[in-house]
Amino acid sequence: MDHEKRNEYAGVLVAFILGLMLRFYSGRNALVDGNVLFDGYDTFYHMRRILYTVSHFPNTLWFDSYMDYPHGMELTWPPLFDQLIAGVSLALGIHSQHGIEVVAAVMPVIFGSVTILVVYYLTRELFDGKVALLSAFMTALAPYYLLKSMFSATDHHVLEGLFFSGMVMFLVLAYSRHEKRYVYATFCGLVMAALAYTWAGAAIYLGVIFIYVLAQMILDLHDGVSSRGTVLPALIAFGVALALMAPFGTTVWLSPSLLITAGMLIATLLLFGLSQMLLTRKVHWAVFPIAIAVLSYALILMLHFLGQFWIFSEADALVSTGGEYLLGGGMIGKIAEAEPIYVRVNLVSDLGLNILYSLAGLIALGAFIRRSERKHGALLLLIWSVFILVLTVGQVRFLYLFSISAGILISVLFFEGTRFLRSRMAQREGDLPKAAVALIFAILILPSVGDVVAISGSTPQIADDWYDSLKWLEESTPATSYYEDPSHNPEYSIFSWWDYGNWIVYESRRPVIANNFQAGVIDSARFYLSQNENESTAILDSRGSKYIFTDFDMVYGKLAAITSWINEDPSTYQQMVDYGSYVSAVPSQKLMGTTLAKLYMYDGSGMSHFRTIYESRTRRGNNPPTSTIKISEYVPGAVITGTTQPDTPVGVLLNMTSNQGRKFQYFNIGIPKGDRYEIRVPYSTEKKYGTYATDGLMIFSGGRSAKINVSEEDVQKGRSIEVNF
Numbered sequence: 001m002d003h004e005k006r007n008e009y010a011g012v013l014v015a016f017i018l019g020l021m022l023r024f025y026s027g028r029n030a031l032v033d034g035n036v037l038f039d040g041y042d043t044f045y046h047m048r049r050i051l052y053t054v055s056h057f058p059n060t061l062w063f064d065s066y067m068d069y070p071h072g073m074e075l076t077w078p079p080l081f082d083q084l085i086a087g088v089s090l091a092l093g094i095h096s097q098h099g100i101e102v103v104a105a106v107m108p109v110i111f112g113s114v115t116i117l118v119v120y121y122l123t124r125e126l127f128d129g130k131v132a133l134l135s136a137f138m139t140a141l142a143p144y145y146l147l148k149s150m151f152s153a154t155d156h157h158v159l160e161g162l163f164f165s166g167m168v169m170f171l172v173l174a175y176s177r178h179e180k181r182y183v184y185a186t187f188c189g190l191v192m193a194a195l196a197y198t199w200a201g202a203a204i205y206l207g208v209i210f211i212y213v214l215a216q217m218i219l220d221l222h223d224g225v226s227s228r229g230t231v232l233p234a235l236i237a238f239g240v241a242l243a244l245m246a247p248f249g250t251t252v253w254l255s256p257s258l259l260i261t262a263g264m265l266i267a268t269l270l271l272f273g274l275s276q277m278l279l280t281r282k283v284h285w286a287v288f289p290i291a292i293a294v295l296s297y298a299l300i301l302m303l304h305f306l307g308q309f310w311i312f313s314e315a316d317a318l319v320s321t322g323g324e325y326l327l328g329g330g331m332i333g334k335i336a337e338a339e340p341i342y343v344r345v346n347l348v349s350d351l352g353l354n355i356l357y358s359l360a361g362l363i364a365l366g367a368f369i370r371r372s373e374r375k376h377g378a379l380l381l382l383i384w385s386v387f388i389l390v391l392t393v394g395q396v397r398f399l400y401l402f403s404i405s406a407g408i409l410i411s412v413l414f415f416e417g418t419r420f421l422r423s424r425m426a427q428r429e430g431d432l433p434k435a436a437v438a439l440i441f442a443i444l445i446l447p448s449v450g451d452v453v454a455i456s457g458s459t460p461q462i463a464d465d466w467y468d469s470l471k472w473l474e475e476s477t478p479a480t481s482y483y484e485d486p487s488h489n490p491e492y493s494i495f496s497w498w499d500y501g502n503w504i505v506y507e508s509r510r511p512v513i514a515n516n517f518q519a520g521v522i523d524s525a526r527f528y529l530s531q532n533e534n535e536s537t538a539i540l541d542s543r544g545s546k547y548i549f550t551d552f553d554m555v556y557g558k559l560a561a562i563t564s565w566i567n568e569d570p571s572t573y574q575q576m577v578d579y580g581s582y583v584s585a586v587p588s589q590k591l592m593g594t595t596l597a598k599l600y601m602y603d604g605s606g607m608s609h610f611r612t613i614y615e616s617r618t619r620r621g622n623n624p625p626t627s628t629i630k631i632s633e634y635v636p637g638a639v640i641t642g643t644t645q646p647d648t649p650v651g652v653l654l655n656m657t658s659n660q661g662r663k664f665q666y667f668n669i670g671i672p673k674g675d676r677y678e679i680r681v682p683y684s685t686e687k688k689y690g691t692y693a694t695d696g697l698m699i700f701s702g703g704r705s706a707k708i709n710v711s712e713e714d715v716q717k718g719r720s721i722e723v724n725f
Contacts (some may be wrong), residue, residue: 008129012120019116022452023109027151029459036101036152037460037467041499041516043154044506045464046082050154051097053086054686055484060086064669065486067501068510068519068546069493070306072486074431076253080197081156105152105717112149113164113683116140121410122169125176126275126377127368128464131415137165138407142351143451144399152460153516155322156198157400164205164667165404170386172377185233196245196257203260204391206241209234210384214292215657216376221285230376231272238265245300293496335619342398350447350454351399354406357444358389363410385409410444440498462503465616469549470507472614473631476689477547483509495540496549497524497558504549513543525565528554528596529573533607536595540634541656548610548632552620556692562596585673599632603656605667608637615658629661636718638710640699648676650701659690677701684712701725 011295031038038044052061060079067073087102089095139145149158167188174184192209196202213234220227241261249258259359271292278288346352362385380618385405391398418440422432460472473494491509494504498509501515514520523539528550530536540548554562560570573591575632577584591597594608605611615627654666670679685693686709696707704725712719 004129008133011133012117014137015120015133015140016113016116018137019113020109022140022456023112023150026146026452026456026458027105027109027153028464029457030105030152032463032467036097036105038054038105038154039152039458039460040149040155041150041461041502043545044502045516046154046156047101047104048502048506049075049077049079049082050085050089051100053082054089054095054100054484058083061486063487064505064673065482065489066505067515067517069511069513072489073517073519074252077156078197078198078202078253082192083160084155084159092406100255104154108149108153108155108158109151111158112141112145112163115145115149115158115165118162118165118169119404119408122165122172122381123241123411125169125172126374126381127412127415131411134411134414135408135511138411138445139404140165140242141164141445141448141450141452142348142403142407143455145403145453146452147400147458148400154504155528159198159200159620160195160205161400163191164401166191167195167205168208168380168409171233171237172380174228174237174374175380176374181233182236185236186240189237190244192237192241192261196241196254196261197248200253200256202270203257205608206257206261206264208384208387209237209379210268211387211578212380213268214271215383215413216379217271218285218289221275221279222233222311224279225694226279227272227275227410231268234268235265237723256296278653279609290597339396341393341399345396350450353391353447354410356452357413357447358385358402358406358409361406361411361413362389364413365409368416373476375613387498393429407448410448414444419637447550462507465501467507468502469614469616469629469631470503473504473510473547474508476614486589490588493544494526494547494549495524495543495545497528497554497562499558500549500551512548513545521565525562528562528594529566529568531590531593531594532597533609535712537634546634548634549598549629550596550632551629552626554596555587555591555600556621560593600630601626603630603664603666604632604682605665605668607682608668609634609682611635611666611682611691612656612658613691615662617660627658627662633682635682635715638684638714639674639678639680639718639720640708640710640723641678642695642722643675644672644677644701646672646675648702650673650679650699650725652681652687653680653698654683655694656680656683657692657694682715682716683710684715685709688712699723 026534027039028249038047047083048064049061053059060082063072063077065072077667085104085107086100088107089100092103094250095101116136116139118468120132120136124134145158147153148161165419168192170184170188174188177184192202192206195205199205213230215229217227220230223593238261242258242265245254245258246262248254268671274291275288278285329520341355345355347356362382365378365382365385365647369375369382372378385408388405392402400564402594418432418437422434425432477489480492482488482490490511493513496504496506498514498516498518498521501512501520504510504512505515512520514524520543523543527536527539527703530539559574563570563573573588573594575586576587587597592601598607599603599610599612603612610632613633614631616629618628619625620628640652650670652666652668652670652671656664656666658664666681666683668679668681670677683693683697683699685696687693697710699706699708702725706725710721710723713719
């Protein structure tokens with residue numbers, strides 16, 4: 001091996017080690033007292049599934065009674081990611097939850113670092129070692145892929161990035177190494193199938209190959225050559241993928257990928273036949289793209305008008321839902337990661353600059369293709385990069401894929417740009433100064449470095465108050481059954497906004513109504529925005545709920561999303577006032593009348609069935625100041641009843657202390673009917689929780705008052721207590 005080759009491999013090793021170190025370092029805050037705190041939301045359900053898979057390997061969890069309680073929920077996540085981690089745990093002889101959690105936290109680091117090698121070999125096949133090395137380093141730095149591949153980011157997205165890049169790499173190899181094209185095409189099909197077994201939307205990614213084949217067939221016709229060499233590797237890849245998908249092809253989580261892959265294979269064969277006919281008859285090449293447009297329109301019409309037949313209805317649904325998915329559709333304003341990128345990104349930010357650099361990189365890649373001898377692979381890389389950019393424009397969630405392709409495009413831009421400048425300087429008998437090269441390099445790489453610095457060492461969202469609150473719930477409330485085998489309904493559920501559902505299931509081991517798959521989200525929004533306690537309790541009764549979470553973000557950050565789910569105008573609940581140096585959220589009376597505000601801001605005062613039983617230690621806000629998180633309990637409530645002077649209101653007042661030592665008062669008012677009154681109270685005067693009454697319940701009416709004790713049994717059984725004035 002020559003000196004230059006050794007240096008190149010040493011550089012790849014350095015990039016790989018850098019990637020490992022960054023991914024471990026970025027997730028360092030996920031280790032708390034020896035425990036792993038996973039990053040994000042879906043990671044927690046992956047962990048639930050991984051633990052189940054370890055116990056039932058290779059079977060995994062397909063139905064969970066702990067979600068969308070009391071209905072339960074069929075799961076549509078493909079199983080490969082969870083099975084891989086469970087399999088590694090078993091291979092290492094690890095069966096304890098803590099040990100499995102450590103393995104699950106490390107595996108994204110490994111997957112993400114292997115992607116660095118895939119990108120290196122992909123770009124090395126098309127460019128020289130310098131472009132490949134810089135691409136490898138840029139992949140190590142790729143900020144948003146780093147987020148998905150750092151320690152504790154146990155989500156299938158990291159595997160998507162690896163397989164999607166691997167699919168393109170093997171197909172590039174198939175086109176550039178003719179002697180082994182069938183081997184590499186077979187590996188491409190294998191990775192395509194693995195992608196389908198990883199993500200239910202994999203068919204979106206597999207479409208890149210079909211788009212490339214169409215584009216290359218048009219170019220082949222333009223050049224007057226056969227597309228046999230273009231089509232054959234793609235057909236092999238499609239065929240291998242279909243064969244591997246077939247055993248589970250009828251499942252809800254794999255059938256879209258199988259159906260679309262089969263459609264692409266058939267379409268490729270038909271269009272190849274059409275292109276060969278046009279080539280043989282020497283028809284102008286432009287007829288081919290026109291024919292594709294006409295056939296595509298005819299196919300859409302056929303799907304629409306033949307929708308009553310199963311196969312056509314399935315295909316029609318895939319086309320319509322796929323288009324809505326790519327563009328964000330009805331999820332805009334409801335799910336942050338489903339928003340278009342222009343809603344979230346400023347072009348002068350680090351990410352905005354990387355987008356601009358990537359667009360310039362596409363132009364540079366186009367210039368490279370014009371003079372490259374490996375046009376097939378370079379065109380595939382171009383289409384792959386454009387495709388990822390389009391996905392990311394449609395939904396910000398795809399930034400983790402964009403980070404990978406952006407690194408490659410920036411690398412191409414740097415070397416193509418400096419080559420162009422050197423050629424211009426040479427025409428003037430000069431040379432491009434090294435300082436100028438270093439400056440260009442710094443300008444192109446600094447946005448990625450800046451994003452990495454901002455991301456590195458981020459703390460998991462569940463840390464601190466949320467983690468403490470979830471553990472309190474697990475330890476302080478009655479345990480529910482069937483957690484390890486969720487095929488039967490447990491005793492009760494927890495009510496929360498959907499963002500927190502997976503956390504509750506995993507950390508508190510309790511069933512939930514709404515979770516991160518948006519199950520139960522409509523009932524959740526209706527409950528929190530309800531202005532009527534009877535309506536709120538009816539929702540809880542239908543869902544078997546006993547405890548309710550509220551938090552600061554639901555009132556001051558997520559309110560617009562909550563209102564959008566039930567088509568309410570967020571401005572009627574809250575006005576954002578810009579004071580120059582800060583923005584203040586001003587609640588309206590409508591918000592103050594919601595169940596959300598009554599539970600979170602006023603501890604259930606004025607309500608009959610809800611009481612605060614726990615609050616987290618961090619205080620937020622100032623109107624009024626309150627804890628970040630509160631847990632309320634839904635109870636029957638004790639009934640205080642008796643006689644009083646006609647038409648004289650009766651009030652109750654109870655002095656309370658929260659588990660954090662905060663003093664507050666519960667109050668409620670009843671209007672008598674004749675000389676009889678009735679007030680239902682949710683708090684007892686006994687000390688059951690850390691939040692408790694410091695005195696007896698004060699009852700007052702018409703200038704007279706009485707103080708009584710209310711037992712916990714009175715509250716839990718809805719008993720009546722007679723107090724006459």
